[in-house]
Amino acid sequence: MFFIDRWGKEHWLENSNLVIPKEAAYAMLVCKGKVLLTYPPFALDNPEFPGGGIEDRENVLDSLFRELYEETGVNFELGKSEKFFKLRVNFFADDIRPAGEYWDYNQIYYRYDMEENIWFDTDKQKWQTPEHGFAIWYDIDKLLELESFNKVHRIALKELLKL
Numbered sequence: 204m205f206f207i208d209r210w211g212k213e214h215w216l217e218n219s220n221l222v223i224p225k226e227a228a229y230a231m232l233v234c235k236g237k238v239l240l241t242y243p244p245f246a247l248d249n250p251e252f253p254g255g256g257i258e259d260r261e262n263v264l265d266s267l268f269r270e271l272y273e274e275t276g277v278n279f280e281l282g283k284s285e286k287f288f289k290l291r292v293n294f295f296a297d298d299i300r301p302a303g304e305y306w307d308y309n310q311i312y313y314r315y316d317m318e319e320n321i322w323f324d325t326d327k328q329k330w331q332t333p334e335h336g337f338a339i340w341y342d343i344d345k346l347l348e349l350e351s352f353n354k355v356h357r358i359a360l361k362e363l364l365k366l
Contacts (some may be wrong), residue, residue: 205256205307206295209249211354214295216305225306228267229254231363232279234317237325237340240352241274244335245298251353252312252360253338263311275338276330286314286366288359312359315365333343 204222216222229252232239240250253274257266264283271279294308317323322330325340332338346352346360 204293205315206293207354208297209246209251209353209355212295214303214305222305222307224309225294226257226263226309227255227311228257228263228270229310229312229359230267230271230279230281230310231282231314231360232317233315233343234323234340235272235325236343238343238346239275240341241332241335242329246353247336249351249353249357250339250341250349252355254312266305267313272338273334274332276332278340284313284315286316286363288312288314288362290355290356290359290362292358294355303349308355309310310355310359312356314363314365 204216204219206216208214231252239253241253242250253271254267255270255274256339257263269277271277290310290312292308292310294306295303297303323339327340329337329339
């Protein structure tokens, strides 16, 4: 069974009993022609949409807003988005130590089109986040050209751009 990591590298696993089911929520926040990206501290060369794993006793949106704060330092007040894309992928989480984990990864990506006059300074340079990564507003028209963009999130991006 093949699994893909955030860089697009394939990993082979023969024993399906080692696969862990996981769920996650991510946000594509679009404002003034830009999209918010985060650079996790363990992958500073591989940006992605902010979001992540849903913890026990958390609903999807509570998880998303918690992750948005952790990964950006911003408390977002967003409602439920009507634009979303669900993705199920065999994912290799290479950042889980000591040797990584193989996940049956169910993800939901929400697209939020923010108002043009929202208070975000989308021209702000990269800033450090509470998790010791970075966040940045990136030109949405150039995002597909960004070679280093998380390969799994790239799949979702192509679908979210259609919405």
